[in-house]
Amino acid sequence: MKLIIAITFALLASAFGQDIILRSGQSGQFPNFPYCLCKPTGAYRLDSTVTFKGNSTYCFKVRVSIPANCSDYCCKQADLKKLEINVKPTCNVAGVVLTATLNGAPASINPNFELAPQGPLNSTIVKITQLGLNLSNADGAEICLTLGTNRGGKGCTTLEDLCVPPAGAPPGVCSAALFSSNTDCCPSSVVNPPPPPPPPAPCFTCINISLNAVNSPVPFSFYPALCKQYADSVVANFTQAAAAAGAIITVPFNLTTCNDDLVSICGAFASEADSQLLAGVAEDLAAQFLDLVTGRFGTCPPYLDGHNVIVSITGDADSRTCLDAIKSLSCSRANVSFPKCICDTKPGATPYAALPFYTTQPGRLKTTTQYCFKFTSIPTVDGACENATIFSKVEFWGNEALRRNIRGFAIKPNGATNYTIISASWGAKGDETVKATPLNWSIDQATGSEICMDIDTSIALDDFCLGPFTNGCYLTIFDPTRKCCPMFAIVDRP
Incomplete structure (x- = not known):
């Protein structure tokens, strides 16, 4: 009986299915x-x-x-x-x-x-x-x-x-x-279906810091330690900005170029779209990186006087715009009330210049430190001082209230084996001027020469030297006529 019922249901189901097919x-x-x-x-x-x-x-x-x-x-x-x-x-x-x-x-x-x-x-x-x-x-x-x-x-x-x-x-x-x-x-x-589209091409991008010396007798050059310092800061801030924007970086940003006048930090975004996530802040980033180079003292550092500084953020040189921003600044010398006489203070007026950074070494006494300033020769510009070839003396803008804290100068002309100690000589009261004199060096003696101030360790150089730059000193190089006195601001190396 059960078999008959099962066969009956099967036949009914088959018939029902055939009916649906026929009706369709x-x-x-x-x-x-x-x-x-x-x-x-x-x-x-x-x-x-x-x-x-x-x-x-x-x-x-x-x-x-x-x-x-x-x-x-x-x-x-x-x-x-x-x-x-x-x-x-x-x-x-x-x-x-x-x-x-x-x-x-x-x-x-x-x-x-x-x-x-x-x-x-x-x-x-x-x-x-x-x-x-x-x-x-x-x-x-x-x-x-x-x-x-x-x-x-x-x-x-x-x-x-x-x-x-x-x-x-x-x-x-x-x-x-x-x-x-x-x-x-x-x-x-x-x-078969079409192959999937290739992944978007990475967007290679560089942050470039470049220098153009337009009016500097001693053009500044980037050096490896400074390149690394800039690169470390740029990478940290750029990577942080990318993360905040959700932009994917596939090639980490690293220092790729360190030349005299160019620092490049390059990497790659996953795509053009990723790079464009930073488009709204690219100008701000370029300004931030420009300040990294030029804002050390709240203004252009003296070693960049006469330079144009350009920071650019650029992408691939193809039809895509990965990222594009540029900021620049022209640096010029600050106006200061030094020296206390009328003379030609223009760098390049005479064939002498001070290098932009001082160095330090132990002083003659256990209680002193020597701050050493180095000098070189440079091409001159046309003018009344172009033939001033005698390196007569160097004057520093100093705090005369601390005149007892300078223990003299250690001087060494080019070719000398040892330093010679001379006394510090001060100008008239109120001139705030301390002098290393007499020198009367020739061009050969002055090129590569060194003058070191011997300062008590109880005071900082920033206390002794006057001027707008922290831990910086202004100096002038005089010829015997006192009409030629190119001025330089010297700071510690960044």
């Missing part, structure tokens, strides 16, 4: 794509990979490729009327409009979704018909299908959503068939 208009006669009786070989095939043209448009390239040893109608005479693609029934949504082109021109008839009449329940195809191709014009023909949604946003817009992949194939792989007008020939192709 699908016979289920052919369970596999292309869901009809036709010859699967022929003269036409599709390239194995689809081309993506953007805007949900996918293009299929037709090839005329007659199989070896095939001489029947499908290989030698058949035309190419339509393209059918095996698709998911869920894409067949009311109101969806598909469009197609053949070799760039609109297709004669818009493509449409259809239930496969001889296929199983819900088997669905997209059909592009009235192609009008044949053996003479089909090779290289391009059929493009543009997917879309209805007004409600429903529909399939990618091959991954659209196609029913062959067994074992990943999403996006499509089964397609090319039919002749009599539908006897349906050579099939398996076409």
Whole structure:
């Protein structure tokens, strides 16, 4: 009895299923794509990979490729009327409009979704018909299908959503068939989705700090320790800004160039889009890095007098704009009330100059430190002092209230083996001037010479030397006429 009941239910279920298929208009006669009786070989095939043209448009390239040893109608005479693609029934949504082109021109008839009449329940195809191709014009023909949604946003817009992949194939792989007008020939192709786009190219970017000496008798040069100091600060602040903006850096920023007049710190963002996340703060960063170079004393340091300082943030030299910002400053000498006489203080007026940084060494006494100033020769500018070749004396802008705290000068002209000690000589009361005199050196003696102030350790150099620069000293180099006195501000090395 149970067996009879089971058989009865099975027959009813089968009959019910057949009824659904019949009412759907699908016979289920052919369970596999292309869901009809036709010859699967022929003269036409599709390239194995689809081309993506953007805007949900996918293009299929037709090839005329007659199989070896095939001489029947499908290989030698058949035309190419339509393209059918095996698709998911869920894409067949009311109101969806598909469009197609053949070799760039609109297709004669818009493509449409259809239930496969001889296929199983819900088997669905997209059909592009009235192609009008044949053996003479089909090779290289391009059929493009543009997917879309209805007004409600429903529909399939990618091959991954659209196609029913062959067994074992990943999403996006499509089964397609090319039919002749009599539908006897349906050579099939398996076409793969377009390869994923390459990852965005990294955006190589550099922060450049450059110098242009426009009016400096002693051009300043970057040196390795200073390059590293600048680079460490730039890297820390730039990396922090990138992290705050969510910009991904794939090549860490590092010091790449350290020349006399150029420091470059370079790295790379993951993409142009990442670099542009810093676009809103790039000018501020450039200004910050400019201040790193020029703002040591709240103004240009004296060793940059006569220089233009430029900070630029630049990206690739191609069509992309990774990042672009620039800030610059022209540095000029500060006006000070020194020396206390009328003379030509212009650097380069005479063939002598002081190097921009002093050094220190132990003093003559355990209670003193020597601050040493070095001198060189330079080309002169045209003027009344250009032939002033005697290095007569050096005067310093000093705090005369601390005159007892200087223990004299240790001097060493070029060629001398040892230092010579001379007393400090002060100018008239109120002049705030201490002198290393007499010297009367020739150019050979002055070039490479050294003058060291011997100062009590109970005071700082900043207390003894006057002027706007912290731990800096102003000095003038006089010729015997006292009409020529190029002035220099000397500071400690940054």
